[in-house]
Amino acid sequence: MKAIVIGGGIAGPVAAMALQKSGIDARVFEAYSGTADGVGGALSIAPNGRTALQAIDAGHVVERIGTPMAGMVMQSWTGKRLGEFGSPPELPPMLLVWRAELYRALYDEAVKRGIAFEHGKKLTHIDGDNVRFEDGTTATADVIIGADGIRSTTRRLIDPAAPEPRYAGLLGFGARLADLDGLDDTRDKMHMVFGKQAFFGYQVGKGEGGWFANLPHRTPMSAAQAREVGNAEWLRRLAEVFREDRVPAVELIRRTEPDELVVTGGLEDIPSVPTWHRGNVVLIGDAAHPTSPSSGQGASLAIESAVQLARCLRDLPREQAFQQYERIRRHRVERIIKMAARTNSDKAAGPVARVLRDLLMPTLMRLARPSSFAWQFDHPIDWDARVALPT
Structure with a gap:
């Protein structure tokens, strides 16, 4: 064949x-x-x-x-820890x-x-x-x-x-950084922040780190259309969007040179x-x-x-x-x-939905059964097992 x-x-x-x-x-x-x-x-x-x-x-x-990611720490725009989840301990860690x-x-x-x-x-x-x-x-x-x-x-x-x-209502951005002096080491955890206006993720380690942002945007933009705006202008807009958030978003954006910014355009699925x-x-x-x-x-x-x-x-x-x-x-x-x-x-939540989310998420995360997340990650494939049609 x-x-x-x-x-x-x-x-x-x-x-x-x-x-x-x-x-x-x-x-x-x-x-x-x-x-x-x-x-x-x-x-x-x-x-x-x-x-x-x-x-x-x-x-x-x-x-x-x-780079190993042992877990994801969820935070509100105030820096409050909302919860944490990761892959089951018996499985290999996620990798960034x-x-x-x-x-x-x-x-x-x-x-x-x-x-x-x-x-x-x-x-x-x-x-x-x-x-x-x-x-x-x-x-x-x-x-x-x-x-x-x-x-x-x-x-x-x-x-x-x-x-x-289908457009998800969000634009994607990110950057890889080497200038990390003075920033707190997140070790092997990715921090995910539900900001006041947008979503921000970051992981900072020894000598290297990175961040990404999902910016709510009413109309879809392709990657090419988003890049026409210019990387320097997007960095300015993102710094303004995260200005009130009590997390290191603005500092990470400030340390990003325009040619380091990755602009991916609208998030989509089918x-x-x-x-x-x-x-x-x-x-x-x-x-x-x-x-x-x-x-x-x-x-x-x-x-x-x-x-x-x-x-x-x-x-x-x-x-x-x-x-x-x-x-x-x-x-x-x-x-x-x-x-x-x-x-x-959740990432594009409005003011009321955002408050409710931040109030309820800690309780929901504590009550969630491990299987709520484990089924995604614990998916073995036995290469040697013969594939058979259902009887």
Whole structure:
């Protein structure tokens, strides 16, 4: 069996490596003419994402580049601690990684394993086993895997009526900093602040740290549109937005140079993608189940799906493999997408809702059962177990 993977971001290289381990030859076709070095801000790899990578002998890839996050401390704009949660102690900790480094590490690992990448291949048509690219070239395979992101061309080709991304009402920003003198070390905890006007997250360690902000904005803006405003102007606006918050947001923003700011544009998701596969084409990652960054699970879910699809194709005929892959993945990923949407609502809360949230959250966090969070993270994948259809 031969496979074509459309998209060389995060899910694509993982899918190719997982397919290779399953005995399936895979090539990756990427629309951009070169590698995506230096693109993107911070994200987390949850324990379940690490577990999925370990299943294909790639756990070391993120261990080399990640900073452990033992927990997330929730705070109000006054600095009051609202609660804390983290992954179960028996699981590996979450890792804070920078997308550019994660991308490069996965890309290099795939190349090291003999995976072929072809750049400048923008998908335009799929006809049976054949795919055609904008440059006029074609490729043929038994399986075509769409790993081409939230605005997936593959998804549109197999279902022209597929829903468009939904704007979450928030714009995303972030930066990586080395100038941390005089700032309190958060050790291995990410601090998440429900500010008076916007949401702010930060982690400060020895020699390096970073921050991100989610700014409520009535109208959607693409990353390109947001960048037209100018990084210096966004830093000025963000400093003003967090001016009254009794946390180090303004200080971290002040230490950020304009060329260090990452502007990601509007946060988006799709609550449910109706069609995951058609014929010999199947979707993974953000092409199948795009969740907003507020989930903290986007990359990890993409990695999970890539590995599970490879297992299904290893053990079942193609159509049955696609059906079983969707059966074992859809409920889990859509549940996380729904949770992230609620988090986005909390981040954009108005004055009354903000007061109620800050009053109720400490009690709710104390009463929450560990299983309320653990199910996301405790998701083992037994690579050697045979995938079987339900009886």
